[in-house]
Amino acid sequence: MMTGGCLCGAVRYEVAAEPVYTGHCHCRSCQRASGAGHSTYVGVPRAAMTVRGETRSHAVTGGSGLPAARHFCPVCGSQLFGVCEIAPDMATLYAGTLDDPSAIRPDAAINVRSRQPWDRVAGDLAEFDGMPPGAGS
Template sequence: MSDGKTRFTGGCLCGALRYEARGEPQGMALCYCADCRKASGSGFVPVIGFPAAAITFSGESRSFASTAWNGGEAVRNFCPVCGGLVFGGERGKESSYNIYAGSLDDPAPFRPSVAIFACSRPDWALIPPGVTAFDRMPGEAPPG
């Protein structure tokens, strides 16, 4: 690559919804919250955060919004053709997006450093060695 920047590419199962992210991610995490589990049909969602300016999307997406942990909206985007879950955030309105690591063309660079909402983790959904677990979001005080 001629510009020397890190580049992540990926998209949905059928290829109709694609993205390219350039530069270093803001973070890599595993989310075990109930919403992510339900949306993915798995025990967690692996995410990579990028500033909005670092990502280019191509193709149409459909979105689904649910109530987030903080009372706001969690917006998940998927391909309207194959239904593949690709990224989080409201397209065109966010300062950053979460790319779902399962949608990467090459998943090898994904190295999560934290697990969030570990308090919601099913026993069978393991946290990899070396990943720091937080019951909620890092820095969030427990309720009560």
């Protein structure tokens, strides 16, 4: 069971499943949303996720060209998770919102064509200029 929530505690979530994928995304959308050079994500089945508290969302066009929504706490503004039309059965948690973020092990860096030269993540991860082959299928 993975648990997490926002900075102020108004929104909490739990996931009764193991991560399907994890990694770092270097796209400009993630850079702007995180205020850093990348965001670290954890892909989980939406059916295994329970959210307590109200979230708001903001939709953008994802790398696939389809809508992607970022859900955040309307009280403190913490980004919590995203959902996108290319993989509607998955939710992507923002790793920093996990109660124990040390439990995950990123396995890829995606959208590295947008990586900032000052943002090098330690580790020997698979790297993809865009999305990995088969993403969302």
